[in-house]
Amino acid sequence: MLDIKRVLREEQPKISAALEREVEALPAAARPIARHTLLAGGKRLRPLLSAHMGRLFGCAHPDIYAIAGAIEFVHMATLIHDDILDNATTRRGVLAAHKVFTPTAAILAGDVMLAHAARMVAHIDNTFIAQRFAEAVVHTAAGEIDEFTHLGNINLSYEDYLAIITGKTAWNLRIACQLPAHYAGAAPEQVEAAAVYGLELGIAFQIVDDALDAAPESDTGKPSGGDLRERKCTPLTRFYFETLSEPDAAVFAEKFAAGSFSEKELDAIVVAMREKGLDKKTRDLAEPHLAKAKEALALLPAGRERDLLAQVPDFIKNRGN
Amino acid sequence: MLDIKRVLREEQPKISAALEREVEALPAAARPIARHTLLAGGKRLRPLLSAHMGRLFGCAHPDIYAIAGAIEFVHMATLIHDDILDNATTRRGVLAAHKVFTPTAAILAGDVMLAHAARMVAHIDNTFIAQRFAEAVVHTAAGEIDEFTHLGNINLSYEDYLAIITGKTAWNLRIACQLPAHYAGAAPEQVEAAAVYGLELGIAFQIVDDALDAAPESDTGKPSGGDLRERKCTPLTRFYFETLSEPDAAVFAEKFAAGSFSEKELDAIVVAMREKGLDKKTRDLAEPHLAKAKEALALLPAGRERDLLAQVPDFIKNRGN
Numbered sequence: 001m002l003d004i005k006r007v008l009r010e011e012q013p014k015i016s017a018a019l020e021r022e023v024e025a026l027p028a029a030a031r032p033i034a035r036h037t038l039l040a041g042g043k044r045l046r047p048l049l050s051a052h053m054g055r056l057f058g059c060a061h062p063d064i065y066a067i068a069g070a071i072e073f074v075h076m077a078t079l080i081h082d083d084i085l086d087n088a089t090t091r092r093g094v095l096a097a098h099k100v101f102t103p104t105a106a107i108l109a110g111d112v113m114l115a116h117a118a119r120m121v122a123h124i125d126n127t128f129i130a131q132r133f134a135e136a137v138v139h140t141a142a143g144e145i146d147e148f149t150h151l152g153n154i155n156l157s158y159e160d161y162l163a164i165i166t167g168k169t170a171w172n173l174r175i176a177c178q179l180p181a182h183y184a185g186a187a188p189e190q191v192e193a194a195a196v197y198g199l200e201l202g203i204a205f206q207i208v209d210d211a212l213d214a215a216p217e218s219d220t221g222k223p224s225g226g227d228l229r230e231r232k233c234t235p236l237t238r239f240y241f242e243t244l245s246e247p248d249a250a251v252f253a254e255k256f257a258a259g260s261f262s263e264k265e266l267d268a269i270v271v272a273m274r275e276k277g278l279d280k281k282t283r284d285l286a287e288p289h290l291a292k293a294k295e296a297l298a299l300l301p302a303g304r305e306r307d308l309l310a311q312v313p314d315f316i317k318n319r320g321n
Numbered sequence: 322m323l324d325i326k327r328v329l330r331e332e333q334p335k336i337s338a339a340l341e342r343e344v345e346a347l348p349a350a351a352r353p354i355a356r357h358t359l360l361a362g363g364k365r366l367r368p369l370l371s372a373h374m375g376r377l378f379g380c381a382h383p384d385i386y387a388i389a390g391a392i393e394f395v396h397m398a399t400l401i402h403d404d405i406l407d408n409a410t411t412r413r414g415v416l417a418a419h420k421v422f423t424p425t426a427a428i429l430a431g432d433v434m435l436a437h438a439a440r441m442v443a444h445i446d447n448t449f450i451a452q453r454f455a456e457a458v459v460h461t462a463a464g465e466i467d468e469f470t471h472l473g474n475i476n477l478s479y480e481d482y483l484a485i486i487t488g489k490t491a492w493n494l495r496i497a498c499q500l501p502a503h504y505a506g507a508a509p510e511q512v513e514a515a516a517v518y519g520l521e522l523g524i525a526f527q528i529v530d531d532a533l534d535a536a537p538e539s540d541t542g543k544p545s546g547g548d549l550r551e552r553k554c555t556p557l558t559r560f561y562f563e564t565l566s567e568p569d570a571a572v573f574a575e576k577f578a579a580g581s582f583s584e585k586e587l588d589a590i591v592v593a594m595r596e597k598g599l600d601k602k603t604r605d606l607a608e609p610h611l612a613k614a615k616e617a618l619a620l621l622p623a624g625r626e627r628d629l630l631a632q633v634p635d636f637i638k639n640r641g642n
Contacts, residue, residue, distance in 0.1 A: 027463030029470045081432065085425045104406045107428060108469055111402065111435070112462040118439050119455035127446045134440035141433040142348030148429055149350045 004311035008048055015047045018065045019072060026116055033097050033109035037076045040094045045205075046176040047072050049312070053177045053194055056305035057184030063124050067133075067179045070117040074137055075172055077113035078144070080106050085148065086230045093221030129179050136175040143167020147232065152257040154241055156233040162203065169209075170202025177201075181300075189299070196296035197309070204286035204293065205316050210234035211282035212320045214273040219320055225266040231259045235285055239278040240269065283317070290317055325632035329369055336368045339386045340393060347437055354418050354430035358397050361415045366526070367497040368393050370633070374498045374515055377626035378505030384445050385501050388454075392497045394438035395458055398431040399465070399489075406469065407551045414542030450500050457496040464488020468553065473578040475562055477554040483524065490530075491523025498522075507621075514620040518630070521614035525607035526637050531555035532603035533641045535594040540641055546587040552580045556606055560599040561590065604638070611638055 016038070023034045047068035054064035082088070083096040084103050090096060098106035114137070121133045147164045150156050177198030181191045212220050213227045213236055227234050237256070244252055255261050261269070273279055290313040300306055337359070344355045368389035375385035403409070404417040405424050411417060419427035435458070442454045468485045471477050498519030502512045533541050534548045534557055548555050558577070565573055576582050582590070594600055611634040621627055 027459070027466060029466040030463070081428060085428060104469055105466070107402060107406060108462060108466040110432075112459065112466060114432070114435060115455065115458040115462045119452070119459050122448070122452040122455040125448045125452075127443070127448075130451055131440070131443040131446075134436065134443040137436040138348070138433065138440050141429060141436045142351070145348060145350040145426070145429040145433060148425055 004308055004315055007308055008043070011048055011051060012044055015044045015051070015065075015068065015072075018069055019044075019047070022069050022073065022116065022120065026112055029105075030109040030112040033080070033101050033105055034076070034113055036100055037080055037091075037097050040091055044072065046075055046173060049173065049176045049198065049201075049309070050180045052305050052309055054180035054184050056300060056303070056309065057181055057186045057190075059180070059184035061183070063183060064180050066120050066124055067129065067183065068176070070120040070133065071172060071176045071179075073113045073117035073120070074140065077110040077117070078140060078168075078172075080110040080113070082144070085144075086226075088226070088230075090222065124183075126183065128182055132175055132179060132182075136171045139167045139171035143169070143171070150233065152231040152233075152259065154233055154237070154253045154256050156238070158235065158238075161233065161235065161238075165203060165206040165210075166199070169206040170199045173202030173205065174199035186300075190301075193296045193299040197293050197300075200289040200293035200296065201312060201316060204289040204313065205319075207235065207286040207289070208283055208316055208319050210236055211279045211286075214270050214279040214282075215320055225261075225270045228256065228261055228266055228269060229259065231256060234282070236273060236278055236282040239281055240273050240276070243276060243278075286317060290314075325629055325636055328629055329364070332369055332372060333365055336365045336372070336386075336389065336393075339390055340365075340368070343390050343394065343437065343441065347433055350426075351430045351433040354401070354422050354426055355397070355434055357421055358401055358412075358418050361412055365393065367396055367494060370494065370497045370519065370522075370630070371501045373626050373630055375501035375505050377621060377624070377630065378502055378507045378511075380501070380505035382504070384504060387441050387445055388450065388500045388504065389497070391438040391441040391454065392493060392500075394434045394441070395461065396493055398434035398438070399461060399493075401427050401431040401434070403465070406465075407547075409547070409551075411543065445504075447504065449503055453496055453500060453503075457492040460488045460492035464490070464492070471554065473552040473554075473580065475554055475558070475574045475577050477559070479556065479559075482554065482556065482559075486524060486527040486531075487520070490527040491520045494523030494526065495520040502621075511621055514617045517617035518614045518621075521610040521617065522633060522637060525610040525614065525634065526640075528556065528607040528610070529604055529637055529640050531557055532600045532607075535591050535600040535603075536641055546582075546591045549577065549582060549587055549590060550580065552577060555603070557594060557599055557603040560602055561594050561597070564597060564599075607638060611635075 019038055023031055023038055026034055050064060050068035050071065054060060079091060080097050083091055084098045084106055088096050089099055097109070121130055143164050143166065147168055150160065150164070174195050178191055178195035181194035186194065210227065213224060213234065215224060217223050227237060241249060241252055293313050294310065297306060297309055340359055344352055344359055347355055371385060371389035371392065375381060400412060401418050404412055405419045405427055409417050410420055418430070442451055464485050464487065468489055471481065495516050499512055499516035502515035507515065531548060534545060534555065536545060538544050548558060562570060562573055614634050615631065618627060618630055
């Protein structure tokens with residue numbers, strides 16, 4: 001059997017080289033910040049999905065890599081701006097860009113990267129792709145702003161949570177699969193199936209990511225309890241809240257709204273989350289989305305590439321386990 | 322004779338209504354911030370140029386207004402992010418967005434507006450326009466980041482200053498004229514002339530804007546000496562620096578680099594700048610650019626619209642006088 005992890009390892013250098021070329025094409029002052037973010041690593045999940053989706057439909061044209069690069073640039077720019085907003089100190093175990101440089105430089109570098117991504121897409125000269133790309137960036141930014149609006153609200157509904165993560169995370173994965181399928185000449189219903197595959201993977205990815213907030217820092221490279229600290233209401237937070245007695249819940253809600261948990265309290269909460277199996281319970285919420293991703297994938301042409309893409313749902317499901 | 326000021330006054334409500342429709346199309350959480358920035362006013366110079374340039378070539382299609390709106394959105398988003406970076410308190414005499422809302426909300430709203438602008442342009446379905454638009458946003462962001470890199474450097478050359486303002490200000494005016502001409506079906510050399518007209522106007526506009534830093538707040542709605550406070554080396558600053566004795570110049574350079582002028586010192590410098598006529602001397606630097614704009618305009622078809630556009634250079638020249 002083909003091993004998705006091995007394939008990912010093999011492809012990453014090619015993808016990284018393509019991204020480095022785009023970093024070199026940025027205005028000089030933005031390059032160090034973009035390079036720092038690029039070199040901090042990451043799975044390159046989005047460009048890898050794009051490359052394989054293109055190949056599934058028999059296309060490995062450089063434009064597919066341009067699409068992939070533009071989407072990864074949007075992702076990187078979002079991370080840079082996010083880390084400022086969250087006042088995060090580290091990203092993937094290394095110092096966040098705004099801490100190495102300055103928040104001002106990081107805001108501007110993010111803007112430049114977004115603009116460069118749009119330029120990359122504009123040069124592909126395909127209206128469908130340009131339109132879907134622009135819409136996805138709007139959805140991504142809208143998801144971010146919706147999340148920000150709801151910070152500290154422990155009563156965020158699961159529906160609203162899904163709307164937030166669909167915007168901030170899943171739309172980007174949606175186009176990472178949809179646009180290469182379209183570019184490669186897939187039929188409209190296949191392009192749509194590719195879009196659904198990416199979107200549902202994206203939702204599942206974020207749910208698992210939010211479950212990993214209870215994992216030890218040594219596993220993830222991120223301090224645990226980050227979402228509690230940043231007042232993000234995820235299913236994990238919500239499940240924990242629901243286990244509390246009424247008076248404890250009231251205190252929790254107040255501290256969550258104020259972002260005033262002590263480090264000691266955060267540690268205790270995270271340990272309790274794991275002991276109660278709430279990280280596992282959160283992870284389970286990804287299941288229906290992974291199932292939908294698999295169903296959508298089944299509508300695409302069979303072969304080596306589809307077999308590889310069929311392993312991505314399990315890869316996401318088991319992330320950090 | 323047609324009066325450009327009267328025409329501007331008449332057109333502004335139409336342009337503002339079109340912009341308000343686009344604000345309504347933004348994700349809900351971004352709307353109040355965009356609306357605040359929109360209602361704070363502004364000359365709407367870019368959309369007005371776009372509308373008239375379209376008409377000059379016989380085209381008043383709604384797409385021209387979409388182009389105009391997208392360009393103004395980029396401008397507004399840039400102002401929102403700029404005011405955060407500069408930690409500016411007011412904009413056009415009203416509180417800056419990040420002070421009314423929060424820096425976080427303002428960063429995200431700016432991102433959403435940039436993304437929405439790209440979406441507006443993508444829906445026009447014209448590759449030339451999408452590409453030039455994307456490039457202009459890169460140039461704008463690159464100009465901002467170059468300016469940031471040189472903050473506090475009193476020895477910034479005039480050439481580097483021109484490169485910065487060409488990026489951060491003039492590219493946006495360039496496409497405000499170039500894209501409607503292209504959309505309206507102008508010949509390539511006319512499209513290029515329209516681009517040069519916009520670019521040179523933009524350079525002149527920024528030079529005059531920088532000269533106005535010595536004007537009293539009551540004239541401009543902005544505290545005077547803002548560029549000194551923000552450590553921006555403009556020709557005005559440079560001219561003042563060159564009038565100083567060697568020891569005074571050394572102290573000035575140090576305080577400029579550190580951004581450590583007291584309010585009393587700033588007031589005295591601004592008064593001295595006016596007394597020495599350095600604001601006028603700065604303004605004069607706009608002349609060759611205004612002349613180039615007029616030359617470029619002369620290559621476009623004669624008529625009412627060209628007559629109106631021919632008044633814009635003088636309008637810019639006399640701004641705030």
